[in-house]
Amino acid sequence: MVTTENLTFYYKKEQHTFSFPDIFLEKQEDLLVLGKSGIGKTTFLHLLAGLLKPVNGTICIADTAINSLSARKLDIFRGQNIGLVFQKSHAIQSLNVFQNLQARLFFSKKAIHPKAIDQLLIELGLIEYKNSAIQELSVGQLQRLGIALSVIHNPKVILADEPTSSLDDENCKIVIELLKKQAKQTEANLIVITHDHRVKSFFSNTITI
Numbered sequence: 001m002v003t004t005e006n007l008t009f010y011y012k013k014e015q016h017t018f019s020f021p022d023i024f025l026e027k028q029e030d031l032l033v034l035g036k037s038g039i040g041k042t043t044f045l046h047l048l049a050g051l052l053k054p055v056n057g058t059i060c061i062a063d064t065a066i067n068s069l070s071a072r073k074l075d076i077f078r079g080q081n082i083g084l085v086f087q088k089s090h091a092i093q094s095l096n097v098f099q100n101l102q103a104r105l106f107f108s109k110k111a112i113h114p115k116a117i118d119q120l121l122i123e124l125g126l127i128e129y130k131n132s133a134i135q136e137l138s139v140g141q142l143q144r145l146g147i148a149l150s151v152i153h154n155p156k157v158i159l160a161d162e163p164t165s166s167l168d169d170e171n172c173k174i175v176i177e178l179l180k181k182q183a184k185q186t187e188a189n190l191i192v193i194t195h196d197h198r199v200k201s202f203f204s205n206t207i208t209i
Ligand SMILES: Nc1ncnc2c1ncn2[C@@H]1O[C@H](COP(=O)(O)OP(=O)(O)OP(=O)(O)O)[C@@H](O)[C@H]1O
Pocket: 011, 012, 035, 036, 037, 038, 039, 040, 041, 042, 043, 044, 195
């Protein structure tokens, strides 16, 4: 469950103040956040992820008011409960695909059955790249690895920032369907922010900021 109330934020006091609409997502509910370039979509996502602190308002994820947590507790909460998908995968270049997933699990302090990594790689069409170097992956494969890295620890919320903007139509569809499938399997909320209107048809719950 994800709720926000009266969220405002500014980068510097003398700069523009962002006011974001309240959201109320029940368990497993998806949300697509649309808005033109520069309007504050990434800022909103970073607030939801606890990477930025709101000036006013509250953010509640899985019954936890994340803006009231200390920096240390917030880091732990994020590591365990939030999956972040970026436009480009943030994989560690010196590790292979499997090692990246192991590292992600290590940092989230969550244990899963070793076979669960293989299962996820099968679902994301990456099993044959399990021992590949990151540099050997295509853009679509890298984006699918980004999804694997964001869901391997079974987060309560998956937050995706422009996950499709560098992808062709076919990979755009694959990535959105995989995100939705993974969210469903782990009973997570999925929040996608984008200005890519191709994504609109996949979501019934949409807000524009
Ligand atoms: N760290 C920062 N310091 C100061 N201003 C910032 C910072 N990050 C973003 N901004 C400004 O805040 C505004 C909103 O940025 P944000 O990235 O949230 O927009 P966006 O809607 O995600 O844009 P896009 O769709 O182009 O990625 C922009 O004007 C941007 O220049």
